[in-house]
Amino acid sequence: MTAETPLLASAPPRRGVAAATLCRGFTLIELMVALGIAALLAGLATPMALKMYATMQYRDAIRGVTGAATSARYQAINSGRAHDLLVAPDSHRYSVQPAESGLDEESASVLPDALSVQVDVARDLVTERGVGVIRFYPDGTSTGGSITVTRENGAGQRIRVDWLLGRVTHEQPGSS
Secondary structure, three states: OOOOOOOOOOOOOOOOHHHHHOOOOOOHHHHHHHHHHHHHHHHHHHHHHHHHHHHHHHHHHHHHHHHHHHHHHHHHHHHOOOEEEEEEOOOOEEEEEEOOOOOOOOOOEEOOOOOEEEEEEOHHHOOOOOOEEEEEOOOOOEOOEEEEEEOOOOOEEEEEEOOOOOOEEEEOOOOO
């Protein structure tokens, strides 16, 4: 062994051009692979996020219409005056108003256009074309009826109002 090449000693870091080879970074290929994986994940996440948003809108619509029907019943009982749940399937709007007052488009709640709305109510209460009315009376009863909200894929819920008790429930559209 010579004095110039020790066995266990490491060489001191070099200065100049050779020092650049000691600093490691990411290669272009590594960056391309990482960006490709990120693009793949973003491509998979976007449709899932859109589906989740549509599901949230649907559930919010069901809660909103059910809450409006329940609110109309309680307002009728508490005020001693009949109240109407008005549903306009063509314009995707619903509202709770005192009986005989009609649908106020400005204060009505709006359902998403992606949902299909169908209303089955007593024929003698329909005063405006295309607006279904379920009337709640101060004694807790109602005219009865149902509102079916359906998604684009065919799944949906029927919000049913019992005429005798005015009770508001929801069920699958195919069941009775």
